Amino acid sequence: TTDRNVEQVTTDSGSNAFEVAFNATPFTVTNEFNPIDQRTYNHATSTTIFDSLGNSHELTQFYVKEPSPGNGVGQSQWSIYLQIDGELVGGTDQTPYTALFDQDGQLESINGDPNGELIITDWVPKDPSGDPNGADGPPANPGDVVSPIPEPATSSAFVVNLANTTQYGAAFGVNDQQQNGYTTGRLSGLDVSDQGVIFARYTNGQSKSLGQVALAAFNNTDGLSPVGDTTWVETFESGQPVIGAPDTGTLGSIKASSVEDSNVDLSAELVNLIIAQRNYQANAKTIETSDAVTQTIINLR
Template sequence: MAFNTGLSGLRAASVDLDVTGNNIANASTVGFKGSRVQFGDLYANGFLSSGSSPIGDGVRVQDVQQSFAQGNISFTDNGLDMAINGDGFFVLNNGGEVRYSRAGQFGIDKDGFVTNNQNMRVQGFQADDDGNLSGIRGDLQVDTANLAPQRTTNIESELNLDSREGVLEVSGTRVQTAQPAVGTSTTAQTLTITYSDGSTRNVSVPAGSEASATADLLNQQDDISASARTEYTLAASEVQAGETVTVQGTDFDIPAGEPNPIDWLRDALNNSPLNSVSATIDGAGDLRIVESRGNDLTVSYQSGAGIVTETQVGSVNITLGRDVTLTSDGNLLAGSSSQPFRTNQFDPNDQGTYNHATSTTIYDSLGNPHEITQYFVKEPVTGGASVWAMYVQIDGEDVGDPPLPTGGPSPARYELQFNTDGTLESIDGNPNGEVLISNWTPLDSNGDPNGSSGPLLISSGGVTPIPDPPTSSNFVINLEDTTQFGSDFGVNDQRQNGFATGRLSGLDVSDTGILFARYTNGQSQTLGQVALASFNNTTGLAPVGETTWVETFDSGQPIIGRPDTGTLGAIKASSVEESNVDLSAELVNLIIAQRNYQANAKTIETSDAVTQTIINLR
């Protein structure tokens, strides 16, 4: 019996030596988890009762259990190396077999898949072309192709215009034409512009011309600029719930039972595709509808006498340069008012004709860069309103819509009106703070169209917001947060959403395991997110080599989720988790295992001596 007892001790000590030696051998293995041997004593037992002898029968190895305690995290120079700080395992695809590992030494294979040293593919949550993460799990792959360019569709322009600035020192005259009565229009007439040197120039205005067309004709003349505006007042009594109001051919069906129909109609107009139309409620409670471009404004509504349709012609605001006068042989200037003032005649090539300017780069559909410049000109205060004019040019070219009668873009001029607290009230009467640029044709260095998407005029269906995906060169300038405070002009924020094509320049990993691709154009894109798995019984996992484990019945099924959620740990990029083997403790264990082996061998040697003594009895 002593032989068996000693032999079981030798076997147990041998296993202990093997496990300790394995721990020592893997003390520098990334992601390795040390093991320890668990022993149990042996006793003879009967089926119904304990054995008659209380003497033990030796020892046996009950289990070799791994310790999944956290190992130290060390930094590396590989951006794709990852360490898990906390609970969880990387999920690896080994040719269809799923394995789990804490070793995060990863790289890219020839097909762009993220793999470990044994070409097992790292599993993660996929991202779509726009970088939006989904719940679909698969092999993480890095697309090494160039990043396609994205055209500019939105510019956020947050500025401060210095309210202390004065109107630039150039004399002029402002003429505000009267708005004709509803249903009337201008007659055919000739406008005569007389300059300071005595020369004259005639401008023919056809009968029935819209105010916007008259303004376009005047904008083609030297030392004169013009803008147009149409206002129509709809009485509150004509706006009823359950009825329809039609503006510029668009029906607005007021819901039956609507408690505030005029408020509903105001909001509907301000949020409609009619970009140049806005609405406010005046002091009398009536609805004031404004067409900011000066086009004829047609409104239909239901009245006691049936459907009433009225068309309102706009008025023209004319700015004349120094010693320039304007006369007419028709009714355009009848009832108009004139006011001399000191202002400037805007010239983008003369810095003395504008107060401030700022530029930024935008991109067409082919990824070609272009420079957009916004010029700001302080206007005289009229009617208590504080107004700045904003002019927009791209690559030094006008981009105004509607086009000139010659077909080319008109000067893009917009009036920014500010409240008394310095916040922006409206742009051309529109309270949403947006400007639609809808007449830009991207040009090459020779001044010819470069083949990218061209403009979509408002008259042809250009609207805001810009459709997704965009089909034209149209974009929006958002000036909602622009202010007019008594401090220096400043660009607080200026950003746009376009970019040129880019080549892959690097990869980054966040603490939540999100894989980002960095490109030479300064953009980054989400490629996916590393998936982590946890188990109810981690020690039930079966080691299969290569610092990996597989699921077993004892471990239970994996719970797979995103890093740093639930009980899962966070990801540390450019880092690896070292082995959790304590080398000093293992060397002590080695001495103990050696001592145990020698002691059990001594038991066998002593039993052999006793047996030999019995044999030698005569």
């Protein structure tokens, strides 16, 4: 809406004094977008994002319904403003992004991009006092930034993907919202997969692959030489090792946090124990008999 300040004029028959006074007064825009005035936008939604130091920031997206382009048939238009910690970014302090939807409510484009991606290249991460906090800042050449942004990122540039945004005759709602940043975390544990991949778990919910355990196979395992503490070394008889990833080829898999079951046959060992006990008893009886014979011979004297 617009207002005009029109001075009181007196018109005579056939005079155009009123028209002259009306046209001479400039328009004053009264509904200009203001993020702190909810009357100047239709909807807003916020997301927590993180800078390169792991500090959290609040990204807010504002949506303003605009008059439909052309004759208003078959297309709808919205303006999008982006704000981080109270400061407009993405150039929306000057010009908002323009989103167009077709007659079926599907997103046609944002600023002419059919992928619906907003590449933000002017964000300067700041601390609560409003000063730069030392994290990565805007890229040196904003025009060279493309989506997807390679990892690890070397600047504060990021992408807002609105490709799945729709406009239907329903109340505004956020059905899915994801971001791939994270805060600072400390190592909380390690996990090992069946393929021997070692994963580090952190307190911020992230995990990272640190490496993979390798296994070795020998043509003749009986030819390995023991060196103590269940350690064996390669010999000429064992042949050279064939090294590979677990659970590939003839190599076995790895079971983390597990203890290997005993490979002893208890039944066979109990039988052997009984046999050994009987042999001991027989030997003891032989010694006892020999001792008795010796004692008898001594007594004959």
